[in-house]
Amino acid sequence: MTSVHFEKVALIGIGLIGSSLARAMRENKLADTLVACARKEETRKTALDLGIVDEAFENPADAVRDADLVILCTPVSTYGPLAETFGKHLKAGAIVTDVGSVKQSVVNDVKPHLPDSVDFVPGHPIAGTEQSGPEAGFASLFVNRWCILTPTAEASDTALNRIRSLWEACGSMVEIMTPERHDKVLAVTSHLPHLIAYTIVGTATDLEEDDQADVIKFSASGFRDFTRIAASDPVMWRDVFLTNRDAVLEILQRFTEDLTALQRAIRRSEGDTLQDLFTRTREIRRGIVDAHQAGTFDPREPEVIEETTDKDVS
Numbered sequence: 001m002t003s004v005h006f007e008k009v010a011l012i013g014i015g016l017i018g019s020s021l022a023r024a025m026r027e028n029k030l031a032d033t034l035v036a037c038a039r040k041e042e043t044r045k046t047a048l049d050l051g052i053v054d055e056a057f058e059n060p061a062d063a064v065r066d067a068d069l070v071i072l073c074t075p076v077s078t079y080g081p082l083a084e085t086f087g088k089h090l091k092a093g094a095i096v097t098d099v100g101s102v103k104q105s106v107v108n109d110v111k112p113h114l115p116d117s118v119d120f121v122p123g124h125p126i127a128g129t130e131q132s133g134p135e136a137g138f139a140s141l142f143v144n145r146w147c148i149l150t151p152t153a154e155a156s157d158t159a160l161n162r163i164r165s166l167w168e169a170c171g172s173m174v175e176i177m178t179p180e181r182h183d184k185v186l187a188v189t190s191h192l193p194h195l196i197a198y199t200i201v202g203t204a205t206d207l208e209e210d211d212q213a214d215v216i217k218f219s220a221s222g223f224r225d226f227t228r229i230a231a232s233d234p235v236m237w238r239d240v241f242l243t244n245r246d247a248v249l250e251i252l253q254r255f256t257e258d259l260t261a262l263q264r265a266i267r268r269s270e271g272d273t274l275q276d277l278f279t280r281t282r283e284i285r286r287g288i289v290d291a292h293q294a295g296t297f298d299p300r301e302p303e304v305i306e307e308t309t310d311k312d313v314s
Helices: 016-027 041-050 059-062 076-089 103-114 157-169 179-205 211-217 221-230 233-242 245-267 270-289
Strands: 006-012 031-037 056-058 070-071 095-098 122-127 144-148 173-176
Touching: 006 016, 006 059, 016 031, 016 041, 016 157, 031 059, 041 056, 056 059, 056 103, 056 211, 059 076, 076 095, 076 103, 076 233, 095 122, 095 157, 103 179, 122 157, 122 173, 179 221, 179 233, 179 245, 233 245, 245 270
Parallel strands: 006 031, 006 070, 031 056, 070 095, 144 173
Antiparallel strands: 122 144
16 A cells, blocks of 8 residues: 655545545645644534644635645535636645545536646545534544545646545555446446435335324334435535436446336246245355455444445535
8 A cells, every 4th residue: 555645634524524535634644734624614514623633714715725635525516606706726746536436427527627637536435324423433444444535637646646545544455437327337336225224214104193103113124224314415416416317317227127027027926036036145145254245343232234425515
């Protein structure tokens, strides 16, 4: 692992992901100065009181001034306006990255506002919990989790290697891919599961009052997992589905076709078809466990979701 160090890092957004990254950078001595930008005074005060940043600003232009690394940690719909606000205040040679769950829209929204003297290396740490706010973060969040980087064609090898080294120093495994590839893969592994979870929990809430009470009372582990996922930040996931619309719709169509086939097999009592499907999907789960990607665990919160991002906007 290549060592990496930054003089000043500006975190635009200091919720779960931003505060976890700040803690990890602090713990591993990756930066001399850490500053945060958040819209709410209460959020800024909490981050300072916790000691995870040295300064906190309301105005993103103030936060990025003289920073050699700027990390966007807010909902992806805010990236464009934020970049427009702080872009002209970036120093030459700075690196801009992010933690958003969608990548092509991030490139489209942010890149036009960055000067040519700045490198842009979008990123996505696939880690998180359903908690939010600066107090929810913890330094080990990214350990043994994947972080996907989707550098722009103009980004220098030096900038890419520094961002790779940053995530590796925080415990992550790093993969490089194109924004298009990222969005398609995550539509399957993350975005569709969240959409299904929201739908199933929504269906339960539409039941008659007596049935709804029993659903909550007798929730088995499967339904509890869905409610846990459905507890994710609604602003973040609204943005994910709108900004990754094409990939999500493509995967959703394939899922709908597979669901129709499963419905037909149940109606026709095709036990062999069902057993074959369940056997194949069981092997997928074993592969995930063998790859050590079965979950990230916060010792304070035994149940976690695959990913989230910070809802505290600047």
